[in-house]
Amino acid sequence: MIEANEPVTALLAVNNIEVVYDSVILAVKGVSLTVPERGIVALLGANGAGKSSTLKAISRIITTERGEITKGHITFQGQDITNESPFHLVRGGLIQVLEGRFVFPHLTVEENLLVPAYVRKVARSQVRQELERIYAYFPRLKERRTSQAGYTSGGEQQMVAIGRALMARPALILLDEPSMGLAPQIVEEIFEIVQDLNRKEAVSFLVAEQNTAVALRYADFGSILERGRVVMSGNAAELSANEEVKEAYLGMSGKGPMSFRETKRYHLRKRQFAYRLA
Amino acid sequence: MEFFLQVFVSGLLTGLMYSLVAIGFVLIYKASGVFNFAQGSMVLAAALTFVSFHEMGLGFAVSIVLTLVVMVLLGILVERVALRHLVNASLITLFMATVGLASIVEGLAQFVWGGEVHGLDLGIPDDALAIMGSFTVSTFDLFAAGIAAVLVTGLALFFNKTRTGLYLRSIADSPVAALSVGVPMSRMLAVVWATAGIVALVAGMLWGARLGVQFTLSVVALKALPVFVLGGFTSITGAIIGGLLIGAVQNLGEIYIGSIIGWGLQNWIPYAFALLVLLIRPSGLFGEKTVVRV
Ligand SMILES: Nc1ncnc2c1ncn2[C@@H]1O[C@H](COP(=O)(O)OP(=O)(O)O)[C@@H](O)[C@H]1O
Ligand SMILES: [Mg+2]
Numbered sequence: 001m002i003e004a005n006e007p008v009t010a011l012l013a014v015n016n017i018e019v020v021y022d023s024v025i026l027a028v029k030g031v032s033l034t035v036p037e038r039g040i041v042a043l044l045g046a047n048g049a050g051k052s053s054t055l056k057a058i059s060r061i062i063t064t065e066r067g068e069i070t071k072g073h074i075t076f077q078g079q080d081i082t083n084e085s086p087f088h089l090v091r092g093g094l095i096q097v098l099e100g101r102f103v104f105p106h107l108t109v110e111e112n113l114l115v116p117a118y119v120r121k122v123a124r125s126q127v128r129q130e131l132e133r134i135y136a137y138f139p140r141l142k143e144r145r146t147s148q149a150g151y152t153s154g155g156e157q158q159m160v161a162i163g164r165a166l167m168a169r170p171a172l173i174l175l176d177e178p179s180m181g182l183a184p185q186i187v188e189e190i191f192e193i194v195q196d197l198n199r200k201e202a203v204s205f206l207v208a209e210q211n212t213a214v215a216l217r218y219a220d221f222g223s224i225l226e227r228g229r230v231v232m233s234g235n236a237a238e239l240s241a242n243e244e245v246k247e248a249y250l251g252m253s254g255k256g257p258m259s260f261r262e263t264k265r266y267h268l269r270k271r272q273f274a275y276r277l278a
Numbered sequence: 279m280e281f282f283l284q285v286f287v288s289g290l291l292t293g294l295m296y297s298l299v300a301i302g303f304v305l306i307y308k309a310s311g312v313f314n315f316a317q318g319s320m321v322l323a324a325a326l327t328f329v330s331f332h333e334m335g336l337g338f339a340v341s342i343v344l345t346l347v348v349m350v351l352l353g354i355l356v357e358r359v360a361l362r363h364l365v366n367a368s369l370i371t372l373f374m375a376t377v378g379l380a381s382i383v384e385g386l387a388q389f390v391w392g393g394e395v396h397g398l399d400l401g402i403p404d405d406a407l408a409i410m411g412s413f414t415v416s417t418f419d420l421f422a423a424g425i426a427a428v429l430v431t432g433l434a435l436f437f438n439k440t441r442t443g444l445y446l447r448s449i450a451d452s453p454v455a456a457l458s459v460g461v462p463m464s465r466m467l468a469v470v471w472a473t474a475g476i477v478a479l480v481a482g483m484l485w486g487a488r489l490g491v492q493f494t495l496s497v498v499a500l501k502a503l504p505v506f507v508l509g510g511f512t513s514i515t516g517a518i519i520g521g522l523l524i525g526a527v528q529n530l531g532e533i534y535i536g537s538i539i540g541w542g543l544q545n546w547i548p549y550a551f552a553l554l555v556l557l558i559r560p561s562g563l564f565g566e567k568t569v570v571r572v
Contacts (some may be wrong), residue, residue, distance in 0.1 A: 061458055066366055090460025102455035104448045115448045118441040119460040164459060 010034040011204050012058070012094075012172055017072030019050070019057045019228075021065065027053040029228040030072065035172060035206050040198050042215040042236065043208045044249060045225035051208035052099050054225070055174045058206075059096035060086045077171070090119060093171035099180065099208070101161040105150025109141050112149050112160050116168040134163040137193055155186035162190070166197065172204045179211040187211065191218045212249040216240045224249070280413040285533045286526055291419035293525015294426045295488070298481035299502035300509060300517040301433070302474045308450040308512045309470040310361075312372040316380035318499025320475055323383050324349055325482030325491040329396040338401075342479075349475030352383075357468035384496060393493065398486040422484045426518070429480055433473075433514055442469060450512070504552035510562025519563060524548045 012035040019028035028050045035041045043051050056062040057069050060081075073082040076094050089095070095116075104112050110131065117130050135142035138159045144152055149160050158178055165173050175194070179187040195218050197203045209215035216222055216236045223233035224245070232245065239245050299321060306314040327348050331341035360375050367375075402421045406414035437443040445466050449456045457463055482491075485498055505524050509516025528547050536543045555563065 059458065061454065064366060064454060064457060086457050087460050087462055090458075095460070096458050098455065098458055102452050102458065104451040104455060106451050107444075107447060111444060111447075115444060115456070115461060116459040118444060119462075168460060 011037045011039070011077060012206065013075045014054070014058065015072050015074070017054070017057060017074065018070045019053045019062065019067055020070045021053075021067045023066075027067070027228055028057065031225065031228070031230055032072075033206075033223050033230065033233065035204050036220075038198065038202055038204055039221060040194065040205045040207065040219045042212075042219035042222040043206060043225060044212050044215060044222055045210070047210065049225040050228040051225055052176055053228075055096055055176050055206065055208055059094065059174055060084055060089060061096060061098070090116070090168050090170075093169070094174070095165045095168050095170040095172075096174040097161045097165050097176060097178070099176035101154075101157045103149040103152075103157045103160045103164075106148055108146050109149050109152065109156075109160055110145040112164050113141075113167050116164055120168055130167060134166055137166070137197060138163050154181050155183075155190070158182065158186075158190055159193075162193070162197075166201070166203070170203060172206065175205055175207045177208055177210065179209060179214060187214055191215075194218060212245070213240075213251075280411045283410070283413045285529050287413075287415060288419065289526040289529025290522045291416070291423055291525065292529065293505070293521040293523065294423050294518070295481075295484060295521075296498070296502045296505045296524060297518045297521025298422075298426055298429070298477065298484065299498050300505040300521060301429070301514055302477045302481065303502065303506040304509070304512060304514055304517050305470055305474045305477065306376075307506075309446060309467060310372065311369055312376060313506075314474065315373065315376040315499075316383060317474065317478060317502070318496035319380040319383040319387075320349070320352070320478035321482040321485060321498060322491075322493065322496040323352070323387055323482075324475070324479040325398065325486035325495060326387050326391050326396070328479070328483060329398055329486065329491045330391060332398075333396070342483075345479055346476060349479050350472040353470075353472030353475045354468045356471050357464060361467055361471075362464055380496075384493070388493065395490045395492040396486075398483070398491050400483065400487045402487070418487070425480060425484065429477065430514060430518060433477075436473075442466070446470060501548065504548040508552040508555055508562055510565030513562075513564035516562060516564030520552075523563075524551060527551045 014031060014033045016030045016032050017028060018026065018030055020026050031050070031054055033041065033043070043054060045051050053062065053067065056065070056067065058074055062068065069082055073080055075081065076089075076092065079092075081089060081092075081094070084092075104115070107115075113131060113134055114127070117127060122130055135145075140156055141159055141163055144156060149157060152160065162173070162175070162178070178190050178194070182190070191214055194205055194207070198205060207215055207219065216239055219236040221234065222236050222239045223230050224239070225231070232239070232242070240250070299317060302317040302320065303314060306312060306317070324345060328341050328345040331344050332338065336344070356379060360379065361372075364372055364375060402418050404416055404418040407417050407420070408414050437447060445456070445461050446469070448461060449463070449466055453463070481498070482495070485495055489495060505517060505520040508524060509518075509520030528544050531547045532543045559565070
């Protein structure tokens, strides 16, 4: 389990960052988290909790949405990257797969994959080999390599987006809601590939997910966000076993998902009720 | 019949000249979603620069190369000085920036070169080439059409066969995705503006030879605007087909309808025609269909 004051041996360390949009909208209120070397970390929370804002703050894509980091700092491989440009981050091995996948719809699947290869200045003679490396993980992409990416299925587009990121040979992929809009068995397939990449290519992942159950099954560690704050973090197995997490996020209370806060209140009321009875 | 052919074909060829300017619009629009109001001024600037080098006694080829360099530098300058600081600006702000750029380029041109008309001789004869009976085609127009073909082929190769071309197509498709995978956005914007500058040079040389190099040259942009709209904003093929269509419609309209309801049609027929087509096909003739996400 990662302690809050873990030393900076981590691959990625986010220290108490605050993210503000349009100079006034405070979306992330002091989030800290760590991704260890070769780790898979899940960033969990309901819609609007601040998961995407956190990821985009790390990848610096936030700047295109008039967002900025107003407090805290981020280090990657020991270097401060709080004010780095996305271009340099990608070259340095940190890349984001955006929520909603964002393939290049009019480019073919293969052209999608080629863009980051060119960013990395892969030699012409090496390009084929690099593509085959990706196709080995995503055989379906090889079948569809000449199709326009916009016309492939949602699952295939997610594969294009991950395969494309992989082309940049990253050390860390920030993966935003890979399960969004996909059938359960496709989600499972995607997470299997993530795990495979983690083991064979030594790629670390920070995965933002609303699908807590699946994410915690594949992750080593997890943090739960609520309204821009981390309300709980720890070992994935421990989080899955935690009663409050079960009730609030894993839909095991028999009452449907509740927020963490509501769950706490619910427990409090239950205790007070029991007290009164006694 | 021969007269009809005459009107029709010369219309097509004039239209291609509009296409040359419209292609400049397409390049910038595709890369940044902005209508570049300054494309006409860039055409003028290119022609003036070339003429100046040439009048200084430099050879034809040297003058072209130097002008090319100037246009590429202008592209880089525009990115460095203006666009880089307007990264998150709204489209209307960017558009206003191109309006500002147009005034700066034109003002500067006037300051440096004064207001008189410079002749520009490309050494291409403008003879009437007899095709069939009284139907003739201007040799200069044919030459211009050939240049347009070379330019379009060159651009197609650039966009489809080079790494930079793939970057540019990826930016046109999804700027945020391009940014997320590390495409060097500002460098690519400079490349696009430089390319638009080269296209402006080609248009400037041909239009300059046709009309003389003078300040009204930037007005060809007004002729190219309906071509750009008709072609669907984002397609070079669209700009070519749009130019051919508008040229033909304008010429035929002026001769066959203009003789009935009075002259002066050539100024508004292109716009009316573009609007009409837009009513039927709102994204223009070759506008990109939005690909549906499944
Ligand atoms: N571009 C933006 N401009 C202003 N507010 C935003 C923007 N993006 C997100 N927000 C706000 O920030 C909060 C967190 O959103 P987000 O990070 O997208 O959450 P999540 O990814 O967990 O669903 C939300 O309240 C949302 O409305
Ligand atoms: Mg999100």
